[in-house]
Amino acid sequence: MKIRKNPFSLGPMRTVMPDGALKSLRRLTVARILTNLLDVLGLAGVGALALAFIAVSDAAGGQATLKSPLLGQVVVTEAGSLILSAAIVGVFVLKSTISIWLKLRTSLIVASLESDFSRRLALDFFSGEGGRSSEEKYSVSEFQNVSMASTEGLARFLNARLSAIAEITLLGGGLGNSYYRKSARSSSSVFICLFGSMGPE
Amino acid sequence: MVTAKIRKHELSKLNSSRATLSLSRDLFGVRREVRAAGVLSDWIVELTKSRSASADSSAFSYNLSGLPRYVIETSLVVGFFFFAGGAVLFSDLASQAATIGVFMAGSLRIVALLLPLQASMNQMTQGLASGEPALARLASIANRNAESDKSSSGALRGSAMSLEFRDVTFGFDPEKIVLDRVSFTVKAGQKVAIVGPSGAGKSTCFELATGFREPQSGVVKLAGELASSVLGNGGGLIGIVPQRSYLVSGTLAENVSLSNRDDTDQNKVVSCLKMAGLKEFSQPGVVNMVIEPDSGQFSGGEIQRLGLARALYRNPGILFLDEATSALDAKTEDEVNKSLDELRGSITIVLIAHRLSTVKTADKIIYLEKGQVIAEGTFNELRGSVPNFEKAVSLMGLGE
Numbered sequence: 001m002k003i004r005k006n007p008f009s010l011g012p013m014r015t016v017m018p019d020g021a022l023k024s025l026r027r028l029t030v031a032r033i034l035t036n037l038l039d040v041l042g043l044a045g046v047g048a049l050a051l052a053f054i055a056v057s058d059a060a061g062g063q064a065t066l067k068s069p070l071l072g073q074v075v076v077t078e079a080g081s082l083i084l085s086a087a088i089v090g091v092f093v094l095k096s097t098i099s100i101w102l103k104l105r106t107s108l109i110v111a112s113l114e115s116d117f118s119r120r121l122a123l124d125f126f127s128g129e130g131g132r133s134s135e136e137k138y139s140v141s142e143f144q145n146v147s148m149a150s151t152e153g154l155a156r157f158l159n160a161r162l163s164a165i166a167e168i169t170l171l172g173g174g175l176g177n178s179y180y181r182k183s184a185r186s187s188s189s190v191f192i193c194l195f196g197s198m199g200p201e
Numbered sequence: 202m203v204t205a206k207i208r209k210h211e212l213s214k215l216n217s218s219r220a221t222l223s224l225s226r227d228l229f230g231v232r233r234e235v236r237a238a239g240v241l242s243d244w245i246v247e248l249t250k251s252r253s254a255s256a257d258s259s260a261f262s263y264n265l266s267g268l269p270r271y272v273i274e275t276s277l278v279v280g281f282f283f284f285a286g287g288a289v290l291f292s293d294l295a296s297q298a299a300t301i302g303v304f305m306a307g308s309l310r311i312v313a314l315l316l317p318l319q320a321s322m323n324q325m326t327q328g329l330a331s332g333e334p335a336l337a338r339l340a341s342i343a344n345r346n347a348e349s350d351k352s353s354s355g356a357l358r359g360s361a362m363s364l365e366f367r368d369v370t371f372g373f374d375p376e377k378i379v380l381d382r383v384s385f386t387v388k389a390g391q392k393v394a395i396v397g398p399s400g401a402g403k404s405t406c407f408e409l410a411t412g413f414r415e416p417q418s419g420v421v422k423l424a425g426e427l428a429s430s431v432l433g434n435g436g437g438l439i440g441i442v443p444q445r446s447y448l449v450s451g452t453l454a455e456n457v458s459l460s461n462r463d464d465t466d467q468n469k470v471v472s473c474l475k476m477a478g479l480k481e482f483s484q485p486g487v488v489n490m491v492i493e494p495d496s497g498q499f500s501g502g503e504i505q506r507l508g509l510a511r512a513l514y515r516n517p518g519i520l521f522l523d524e525a526t527s528a529l530d531a532k533t534e535d536e537v538n539k540s541l542d543e544l545r546g547s548i549t550i551v552l553i554a555h556r557l558s559t560v561k562t563a564d565k566i567i568y569l570e571k572g573q574v575i576a577e578g579t580f581n582e583l584r585g586s587v588p589n590f591e592k593a594v595s596l597m598g599l600g601e
Contacts, residue, residue, distance in 0.1 A: 016339040117339055124342050141222035150335035157328030164321035171314045
């Protein structure tokens, strides 16, 4: 059997994974990507907050007006900035809670897959499927290696693959945010269509 | 390049681990002989070699997996240096101060994001490399399952089974034939012994008759079904007592039923233990005692009789005993033989025997030599027709 060398490709793993587990993992991956959008939203909020603080500190009377093509003119006050910061904290707490739960769910599904792989290999080894005795094909040490060390490797691959996909979306958001911050003083935001270009009036 | 090297080291680690496991298993098996021969240090050197190869591969893999982190960090620092340098050289530093600050903050954030991503990528490479052998096996199992036709009959359960060898040829190595066109039949309910000198192919007959191996040519049938399909038919149709039985961790009852589920029939366990000559253990309370396999609670003979009780527990249609009574003393062996004789008719019994005292009462004896059936008949018939058999009978002091 040819094993694909592209680590992002599930390749032959697709054929050995039960459909249910595959679907669950896909759903969880999508959920993790969506959760990362919360992170990106929170980071955008941090940028907006920085902008709001600068604008408020520059303006007289603790009140400033920001201009956004999407939201129009936004009046920012000190109290409003504090509420925004509380909302950002809430977003990060929510993101972290959901992320922890999703990561745990993913790991548990991967762990059940790992056990299932070991079960199938053990069954094949001890039941001699395919007519000839499997004991002819494996040595005990090979069985131990394949059934334990190697299946653990597959689980590590699956967990890491899902994490990598989630991290890449976060990185995309991070890069956007970085650009957002870089241009904060002048135009402010590209950031993710939510805010459009926003700056002090 | 790093990925390829990590993959290489992961595979090497897996191979070294296998070698270590294999050596440890072998050493456990022959530890006394090794000590007696004074070659323990050689074994330890070999064991250390394979263990150290595995540890080295782990170390290389671990270090290689950390390499991209330094590349990322260095690239960002160098990038920052050029960015700041460019700002100083080609524009006003004061006007760029805020941008440089933002660039620094952004770089730190990106590093924080890149490192977990890089760690995940390494884990993927390592995981895929070490998972390759399991994946290849699993894919092969999936293909086999798709191809195999699981049409086996369930009508065999609960009655004595016949056994048929028809033109069976088998060799562990295709060049070295162990059984050569062997044919014989055992009728349902008969007690039949397969005898012959060492290397005659008796144990190979046992492996083929029980379905653990398939012949290179010819067929082995149990009650008209292929032996291998009977073996795969849910279990319990055949009973096996190997040359050496093993204890498992659990209660005595679990050792007999070979199941840790709650559905173990304790009365049946008791009757099987009695039938196997283990009367002293066949009390309802005693069958719940916990057994530690290496504790020495049971003698070799008792473990062997427990193996017989185990084989009888599921009411098999045919019972195979592969030199099963060779470890018993004469009195116990006689008791077990009497128990087997009581089963005659309700169950087919096939004895693979070296000690001829166990086969005297057999309905038929099949005499093998050099992988071929030389003669079949009762004990006395074989004494008259096979000189080597008669010689063995005399040597064992069984002649009258």
